[in-house]
Amino acid sequence: MRNLFLSALVATFACAGCKHGPKAPSNVIVVGEYGSLTGSEATFGQSTHNGLSMAVAEINGAGGIKGKKVQLVNYDDQGKTSEVGTAVTRLIAEDNALAVIGEVASSLSIAGGQICQQQGVPMISPSSTNPKVTETGDYIFRVCFIDPFQGYVMARFATNPKDKGGLGLKRVAILVDQRQAYSQGLAQYFAEALKKLGGQVVATESYQGGDQDFSAQLTRIRDVKPEAIYLPGYYTDVANIAKQARGLGLTAPLLGGDGWESVQEIGGAAVQGAYFSNHYSADEKRPEVQHFVDRYTKQFGKSPDSMAALGYDAMMLLKNAIERAHEGPLPAWRTSVRDALAQTKDFQGVTGKISMDKDRNATKPAVVLEIVDKHTVTAATIPPQ
Numbered sequence: 001m002r003n004l005f006l007s008a009l010v011a012t013f014a015c016a017g018c019k020h021g022p023k024a025p026s027n028v029i030v031v032g033e034y035g036s037l038t039g040s041e042a043t044f045g046q047s048t049h050n051g052l053s054m055a056v057a058e059i060n061g062a063g064g065i066k067g068k069k070v071q072l073v074n075y076d077d078q079g080k081t082s083e084v085g086t087a088v089t090r091l092i093a094e095d096n097a098l099a100v101i102g103e104v105a106s107s108l109s110i111a112g113g114q115i116c117q118q119q120g121v122p123m124i125s126p127s128s129t130n131p132k133v134t135e136t137g138d139y140i141f142r143v144c145f146i147d148p149f150q151g152y153v154m155a156r157f158a159t160n161p162k163d164k165g166g167l168g169l170k171r172v173a174i175l176v177d178q179r180q181a182y183s184q185g186l187a188q189y190f191a192e193a194l195k196k197l198g199g200q201v202v203a204t205e206s207y208q209g210g211d212q213d214f215s216a217q218l219t220r221i222r223d224v225k226p227e228a229i230y231l232p233g234y235y236t237d238v239a240n241i242a243k244q245a246r247g248l249g250l251t252a253p254l255l256g257g258d259g260w261e262s263v264q265e266i267g268g269a270a271v272q273g274a275y276f277s278n279h280y281s282a283d284e285k286r287p288e289v290q291h292f293v294d295r296y297t298k299q300f301g302k303s304p305d306s307m308a309a310l311g312y313d314a315m316m317l318l319k320n321a322i323e324r325a326h327e328g329p330l331p332a333w334r335t336s337v338r339d340a341l342a343q344t345k346d347f348q349g350v351t352g353k354i355s356m357d358k359d360r361n362a363t364k365p366a367v368v369l370e371i372v373d374k375h376t377v378t379a380a381t382i383p384p385q
Contacts (some may be wrong), residue, residue: 001022001192005342008124012142013068017246018282020262022023023364026065027067027069028068028069028071029064029068029069029072029098029177029322030071030073030095030096030098031056031071031072031098031099031100031101031102031176031196031315031318032073032074032075032091032092032095032097032099032214033049033052033072033073033074033075033091033100033101033102034075034076034077034087034088034099034100034102034103035048035049035074035077035102035104035136035271036072036076036077036079036093036103036104036105036106036108036114037049037076037078037084037346038076038078038079038082039078039079040079040209040210040234040236041079041104041105041234041236042079042357043235043244043262044104044105044127044261044262044307045076045079045126045263045349046199047305047307047311048127048262048292048307048308048310048311049074049204049311050296050299050300050304050308050311051126051173051296051304051307051308051309051311051312051314051315052072052074052126052311052312052314053072053312054166054199054296054299054308054312055311055312055316056070056315059267059319060317060368061211065319065322065323065326066082066220066322066323068239070319073091073095073097075087075090075091076104077102077108079105079108079130081107081108081111082110083281084103084111084112085112085115087112088100088102088111088112088116088247089115089225092112092115092116092119092121092294096330097121098122098322099121099122099123099124099183099318099322099334099337100112100116100121100122100123100124101122101125101126101311101314101315101318102125102126102130103125104125104126104127104128104183105128105180105182105234105308106128106130106133106180106181106185107130107135107180107181107182108125108128108182109125109128109130109140109142110128110130110132110133110136110350111140112309113125113133113134113136113137113140113283114136114172116139116140117136117137117138117139117140119336120129120139120331120334120335121139121180121218121334122139122140122141122321122334122338123139123140123141124142124143124302124314124317124318124335124341125140125141125142125143125280125314126142126143126310126311126314127142127144127185127258127279127306127307127309127310128144128145128182129142129144129145129147129150129182129185129258129343130146130147130181130185130186130202130258131146131148131184131185131359131361133149133175133180134359134360134361137157138338138360139338140360141291141342141360141361142313142360142361142362142364143310143317143349143351143362143365144258144279144310144356144364145279145312145361145366145384146158147182147185147186147189147257147292147364148189149189149384149385150186150189150277150364150366151186151187151189151191151192151193152189152190152193152275152282152366152382152385153255153273153277153279153366153382154190154255154257154275154351154368155193155194155197155199155231156193156197156382157277157368157379157380157382158172158194158199158228158255158274159197159198159199159225159271159336160167160228160299160380162261164223164378165379166380167228167275169199169227169228169253170199170200170228171199171200171225171226171227171228171229172194172196172199172200172201172226172228172255173201173202173203173204173205173221173224173225173226173228173229173230174187174190174191174203174204174205174229174230174231174232174306175205175208175214175217175218175229175230175233175234175241175253176204176205176206176207176232176233177206177207177208177232177234177237178207178208179208179209180205180209180233180234182259183209183230183232183233183234183259184236186232186257186259187204187230187232190230190232191384192203192229196304198253199240200240201373202224203220203221203224203226205212205217205218205221207228207241207301207304208235209233209234209236209237211237212240213244214240214241214244214245215244215248216251217249218241218244218250218289220241221245221250222248222249226252226254227252227253228246228252228254228255229250229252229253229254229255229256230255230256231254231256231260232256232257232259233256233258233262234263235259235260235263235266235267236266236290238254238256238259238260238263238271239263239266239267240255240265242263242267242270242274243267243268243270244326245270246269248315252373253273253274253275254271254275255276256274256276256277257273257276257277258276258277258278258279258306259291260274260276260278260280260349261305261306262305263276263371263373264356264371264374264375264376265371266361267371271371272371272372272373273370273371273372274370274371275325275368275369275371275379276369276371277304277366277368277369277371277382278366278367278368278369278376279306279309279310279351279352279364279366279367280306280309280350280351280352280367281367281376281377281378281380282303282304282305282368282376283377284378286368288349288350289350290346292309292312292350297309301312304310306351309350309351310351312349312350313349313350313351313354314350315340317347317349318337318341318343320340320344320347321337321340321341321344324340324343325337325339325340340361341356341360342356343356344356346374349352349366352364352365359362364384365381365383365384365385366381366382367379367380367382368381368382370378
């Protein structure tokens, strides 16, 4: 039933009187992007787009790929699943994209990935960490780690003794966004890892993304006196939760995942001293990192977050795959790019050395960042399991 729906969606969009732009000339490679440029997670989408566009500019400035310039065509899905189908279908059926890059939110990547898989178009998610994203099929990839590892990273950091770079905590409460596959998955993997490492989940509460009042859940959490609170949600909700938690007298450390990126900008004092797992740190001394940070800061006037770094890596890894692929008619070319992506090994990215495993997930390290004075500093680096 799903396949029939997706086929109809492609056919309808391609033939419903839409304004078709001119086909790209033969000396141009079209790369599609769909992301949340507006909406509740707009900061994520905008940063990813900045990283992508900077990579494309660098590629074209160096002569392109095999003598062809890259044309980045992007559409705003507004953070809505209902908009993803239109955006991805347009990239494939109208713009003839060789490959597609997107999304940040796992639920949106799953929706877009279903269309790309059925149409035989390789897709790379820069930062969707839920395992179900690449389970969609063999044309779907990512340049970020996945939630089972990310859950383990924060559980390891929380339970490690202080003399081994951790917090030395055992009793943790969890507050999860029941609307998001990302949040639910990360909560599950954190809880499983915490228990294996000798910790205990003392309470699990839930909310729905966009809620404004968390007092009931936080009061119940306060009553069990946790040593820390794990919030595997997106930064907009997390900032609000943190403020209300502090207002209710909860002083336990707050822990989170990569969805926290930008939380320090709106969470203020409530998130000071909190920790979250992430894909890279802008203060890492590796030449690839510092070169990227310098160029990005000059162009956009601020230090790049991990979404920007992952967007940049997604485009550069795609470039590497296109260079190794066999060019031909578009369907065959797409398949060859897919095959090259699957064979990626030890690609040196800004966010670390990337190799694709058998499930098309990136094997790479993670960092734990501490929020200090609206900035982040590296608290720990956890290698792949």
